[in-house]
Amino acid sequence: VHSDLYPDFRQRFVAAAAALRMGDPRDEAVFLGPVIDAAAAARLRAWIDEATSTGARLLCGGAGTAQLLPACVLENVAHNARLWREEAFGPVAV
Numbered sequence: 001v002h003s004d005l006y007p008d009f010r011q012r013f014v015a016a017a018a019a020l021r022m023g024d025p026r027d028e029a030v031f032l033g034p035v036i037d038a039a040a041a042a043r044l045r046a047w048i049d050e051a052t053s054t055g056a057r058l059l060c061g062g063a064g065t066a067q068l069l070p071a072c073v074l075e076n077v078a079h080n081a082r083l084w085r086e087e088a089f090g091p092v093a094v
Contacts, residue, residue: 010059010075013073013093014059014060014073017060017061017071017072017073017093018060018061018070018071020032020070020071020091022064022068022069022070022071022091023068032068032069032070032071032091033068034066034067034068035067035068035069035089035090036067036089037067038066038067040067040089040090041064041066041067041068041069041090044069044088044090044092045063045069047081047082047083047086047088047092048061048062048072048074048083048092050081050082050083051074051077051078051081051082051083051084051094052074054078054081055076055078056074056075056076056077056078056081056083056094057074057075057076058072058073058074059073059074059075060072060073061073061091061092069090069091069092070091071091071092071093072091072092072093073092073093073094074092074093074094075094077094
């Protein structure tokens with residue numbers, strides 16, 4: 001995204017991500033269901049923590065509950081962070 005457009009894009013993208021409803025996937029209003037297992041949820045939380053501890057900024061999302069994680073958007077993720085280098089297999093955008 002071009003730097004001139006980034007502030008507006010970021011605002012709209014974060015608002016859209018934050019509006020995604022999570023919960024039971026049998027509910028048609030739900031967009032985000034649980035991740036595959038508790039270990040995957042813990043891995044995602046650890047990767048988000050690693051990224052934020054090295055300077056990334058969490059724009060939306062966060063802890064969630066058990067295997068349900070809200071859509072997370074991060075910016076300024078270091079290129080050596082696992083979120084940057086590896087597939088998250090979860091609701092995370094960098």
